[in-house]
Amino acid sequence: MPRVNTGQIISGAAHAAVIGWVMLGGVFRSDPPQVEVVEAVAVSSEEYAAIMARQSAPEAVADVDTPEPPAEGEAAPALSSGADAAPEARPPEARDTPPPDSVPEVPARPAPAPADVADEAPALSVPAEDMAALVPETSLRPQPRPAPRVAPEPVAPSEPDVRVDDVARPEVAPEDGAEVAGEEQEATAPEEAATEIVTEAERPETPAPAASVRPRARPARAAETETAAAPAEPPVPDTDRDAVSDALAAALSDESVPAARRASGPPLSAGEKDALRVAVQQCWNVGSLSSEALATTVVVAVEMAETGRPDTASIRMLRHSGGSAQAARQAFEAARRAIIRCGADGYELPQEKYAQWRDIEMTFNPEKMRIK
Amino acid sequence: MRFFLTLLAACALWAMPATAQQDGGPLRLEITEGVIEPMPFAVPDLVAESAQADDFASRIARVVATDLSGTGLFREIPAQAHIGRITSFDSPVEFADWRAINAQALVTGAVSLDGAGRLVVKFRIHDVFAGQELGRGQQLVGEQDGWRRIAHKVADQVYSRITGEGGYFDSRVVFVSESGPKDRRAKRLAIMDYDGANLRYLTDDSTIVLAPRFSPTGDRVLYTSYETGFPRIYLLDVADVGRRVLPTMDGTMSFAPRFSPDGRTVLYSLTQGGNTDLYTMDIASGRSTRLTSAPSIETAPSYSPDGSRIVFESDRSGSPQLYIMEARGGEARRISFGQGRYGTPVWSPRGDLVAFTKQSKGRFHIGVMRTDGSEERLLTASFLDEGPTWAPNGRVIMFTRETQGERGEARLYTVDITGRNLRQVPTDGGASDPSWGPLQE
Numbered sequence: 001m002p003r004v005n006t007g008q009i010i011s012g013a014a015h016a017a018v019i020g021w022v023m024l025g026g027v028f029r030s031d032p033p034q035v036e037v038v039e040a041v042a043v044s045s046e047e048y049a050a051i052m053a054r055q056s057a058p059e060a061v062a063d064v065d066t067p068e069p070p071a072e073g074e075a076a077p078a079l080s081s082g083a084d085a086a087p088e089a090r091p092p093e094a095r096d097t098p099p100p101d102s103v104p105e106v107p108a109r110p111a112p113a114p115a116d117v118a119d120e121a122p123a124l125s126v127p128a129e130d131m132a133a134l135v136p137e138t139s140l141r142p143q144p145r146p147a148p149r150v151a152p153e154p155v156a157p158s159e160p161d162v163r164v165d166d167v168a169r170p171e172v173a174p175e176d177g178a179e180v181a182g183e184e185q186e187a188t189a190p191e192e193a194a195t196e197i198v199t200e201a202e203r204p205e206t207p208a209p210a211a212s213v214r215p216r217a218r219p220a221r222a223a224e225t226e227t228a229a230a231p232a233e234p235p236v237p238d239t240d241r242d243a244v245s246d247a248l249a250a251a252l253s254d255e256s257v258p259a260a261r262r263a264s265g266p267p268l269s270a271g272e273k274d275a276l277r278v279a280v281q282q283c284w285n286v287g288s289l290s291s292e293a294l295a296t297t298v299v300v301a302v303e304m305a306e307t308g309r310p311d312t313a314s315i316r317m318l319r320h321s322g323g324s325a326q327a328a329r330q331a332f333e334a335a336r337r338a339i340i341r342c343g344a345d346g347y348e349l350p351q352e353k354y355a356q357w358r359d360i361e362m363t364f365n366p367e368k369m370r371i372k
Numbered sequence: 373m374r375f376f377l378t379l380l381a382a383c384a385l386w387a388m389p390a391t392a393q394q395d396g397g398p399l400r401l402e403i404t405e406g407v408i409e410p411m412p413f414a415v416p417d418l419v420a421e422s423a424q425a426d427d428f429a430s431r432i433a434r435v436v437a438t439d440l441s442g443t444g445l446f447r448e449i450p451a452q453a454h455i456g457r458i459t460s461f462d463s464p465v466e467f468a469d470w471r472a473i474n475a476q477a478l479v480t481g482a483v484s485l486d487g488a489g490r491l492v493v494k495f496r497i498h499d500v501f502a503g504q505e506l507g508r509g510q511q512l513v514g515e516q517d518g519w520r521r522i523a524h525k526v527a528d529q530v531y532s533r534i535t536g537e538g539g540y541f542d543s544r545v546v547f548v549s550e551s552g553p554k555d556r557r558a559k560r561l562a563i564m565d566y567d568g569a570n571l572r573y574l575t576d577d578s579t580i581v582l583a584p585r586f587s588p589t590g591d592r593v594l595y596t597s598y599e600t601g602f603p604r605i606y607l608l609d610v611a612d613v614g615r616r617v618l619p620t621m622d623g624t625m626s627f628a629p630r631f632s633p634d635g636r637t638v639l640y641s642l643t644q645g646g647n648t649d650l651y652t653m654d655i656a657s658g659r660s661t662r663l664t665s666a667p668s669i670e671t672a673p674s675y676s677p678d679g680s681r682i683v684f685e686s687d688r689s690g691s692p693q694l695y696i697m698e699a700r701g702g703e704a705r706r707i708s709f710g711q712g713r714y715g716t717p718v719w720s721p722r723g724d725l726v727a728f729t730k731q732s733k734g735r736f737h738i739g740v741m742r743t744d745g746s747e748e749r750l751l752t753a754s755f756l757d758e759g760p761t762w763a764p765n766g767r768v769i770m771f772t773r774e775t776q777g778e779r780g781e782a783r784l785y786t787v788d789i790t791g792r793n794l795r796q797v798p799t800d801g802g803a804s805d806p807s808w809g810p811l812q813e
Binding site (some may be wrong): 273 | 404476499794
């Protein structure tokens with residue numbers, strides 16, 4: 001039989017005591033939380049009203065002097081003020097002749113002209129649809145102004161005292177008190193222009209719509225996407241043989257250019273060509289041309305000086321198409337005026353590329369200018 | 373072979389730009405957009421080559437300038453702005469002086485009197501910027517009291533040389549002159565220059581007259597008169613104002629006459645038994661031929677310039693519309709399909725357009741369309757515009773515009789076929805029913 005160690009006995013007893021304390025001492029037992037308890041008293045509505053009346057009532061003021069009632073037989077107090085005197089009425093002074101009423105000055109106005117009254121009653125139009133107003137469904141396009149000049153770009157009317165010129169320049173004038181006066185310059189502006197001709201019949205009485213448009217209902221989703229019809233192929237003219245001969249003639253015509261006059265160096269850029277084209281078309285006035293001349297295309301050759309000015313004597317018509325010889329002559333003269341007028345001060349062309357623009361062929365095609 | 377040529381052309385076209393860029397071809401540009409504006413011009417006073425002609429030097433220049441400015445295609449630079457002076461007809465022109473004021477065209481001239489006391493006018497037209505004469509100088513001779521006609525002829529030449537179109541300044545207009553209140557308006561035939569000058573009355577105001585029409589040569593006038601109580605067609609000689617009634621059947625009404633291009637035939641409307649149809653009458657024999665026989669109203673006929681076709685107004689479709697048929701009659705083809713009523717069609721002297729009156733949405737318009745009815749273009753709009761007539765060059769239309777109300781009055785207006793340059797023709801009092809005659813010989 002094994003021997004029991006004293007230490008073991010003490011340890012076992014101590015563990016048994018601890019376990020017993022844990023189990024029986026309530027180490028893992030939690031106390032229930034304390035609940036605040038408020039005492040409630042049932043109050044009737046009458047009692048609640050009485051309580052509220054007491055809370056809202058003003059506090060009573062103590063110690064208020066109360067006047068004593070007068071004793072019997074006491075004399076009434078004497079009045080300190082006297083009797084009110086009647087106001088003295090001053091009669092108005094009578095005059096023999098009343099002054100005449102002044103008449104306000106009224107500026108004389110011309111009698112209105114009798115208005116023209118139509119004998120017929122205006123006809124009432126019945127709207128065909130249940131719409132709030134029969135107005136365009138889209139906003140009106142801005143109507144071109146009826147200006148005497150028609151140009152590719154519209155130009156607003158300038159100030160009345162501004163001189164019309166091809167180029168807009170601000171006015172330069174000496175300031176008062178300035179010691180050194182700058183070079184004076186008259187203000188200029190391009191002439192007023194519209195982009196198309198507007199007849200009296202096409203001119204609207206007012207460009208603003210009379211009423212707004214009722215918003216339209218959202219369209220239903222299309223069942224299937226519509227496919228635009230393919231454009232018909234343009235008919236192919238049977239002009240192969242003409243095209244061949246034209247192309248060959250044009251190609252061969254370059255052979256006639258002397259070697260000394262052939263251009264060399266870098267070509268003009270597209271922007272430089274456009275600038276020259278715009279400069280010429282600003283002076284190409286077809287307003288006085290006949291209908292036939294407006295259907296005639298002319299090709300004009302011009303030799304340019306290094307200053308950018310056209311050599312007037314060199315301007316010649318190379319060929320024309322679409323009209324008679326007389327119509328071509330009118331069209332050529334208009335083209336010649338355009339080249340000379342707008343080149344009077346020299347076209348803005350790059351000097352270093354002079355060899356490229358010394359000889360110019362301009363095709364004046366008035367197709368877009370017939371009726372605008 | 374065809375394929376080979378096409379290939380060769382393609383190669384040539386492909387190589388061409390390179391040639392132009394690299395081997396020295398000219399720079400090529402295409403100008404497609406320009407401006408439309410009146411051309412500035414100058415007409416200094418003519419040089420008076422004799423003291424007696426001094427009085428005409430300025431007056432002729434003023435009429436020329438007014439004619440050209442009135443077209444809307446030209447803009448006169450006033451004499452106050454002139455820098456250069458023309459002191460001799462044969463001296464060279466200092467073009468720089470005229471370029472400086474931006475005159476693009478210059479008209480110089482001289483006037484003198486010949487041994488018979490007739491006016492002799494010489495003139496030249498110059499392209500200022502090109503620094504050269506346009507065409508050759510010309511000379512006109514006429515009586516002194518015809519100085520306005522000489523001026524108109526100069527203006528016609530200038531207009532024609534610059535625009536390429538025929539002029540219309542030396543022409544006359546016959547019309548109905550109106551006077552008096554609206555309910556008792558007196559009407560009589562009158563004739564004047566295109567610009568309102570030289571007014572002369574052809575009839576008195578004892579009877580109502582309507583719709584005068586010039587003959588192609590301008591020496592006769594057809595018109596409708598109520599002299600007998602019924603409308604009848606009369607033929608009047610402009611020179612001696614002699615007139616005669618054209619023979620038509622008794623109990624009928626004849627009206628809306630118009631000459632054929634050869635001046636031998638009258639095209640007119642005749643109402644019989646409540647129906648109106650078109651007829652032609654040979655003026656020499658007085659024999660009439662019926663062209664239409666529809667139950668509808670056919671009226672306002674007008675010949676094409678070559679006399680092969682007729683445009684007229686008919687309500688056979690339910691409302692007045694325009695139709696074209698062969699000059700001998702037959703099937704008519706409708707050409708107007710727009711909204712509204714169309715009437716009084718007149719064929720252009722050029723043959724390409726028909727001018728008409730249109731009533732739509734309570735307003736009246738003068739418009740033009742091509743002879744197939746396409747490209748309809750309304751030129752005017754007002755309370756009442758009607759009765760267009762063409763200028764001899766087919767570029768300008770004259771018509772009647774009447775204002776609204778008790779004091780409304782009829783006046784004559786002109787408008788360019790582009791719809792620009794709407795102008796009132798100066799007349800002494802009311803005027804209606806114009807008929808523009810041909811250029812005078």
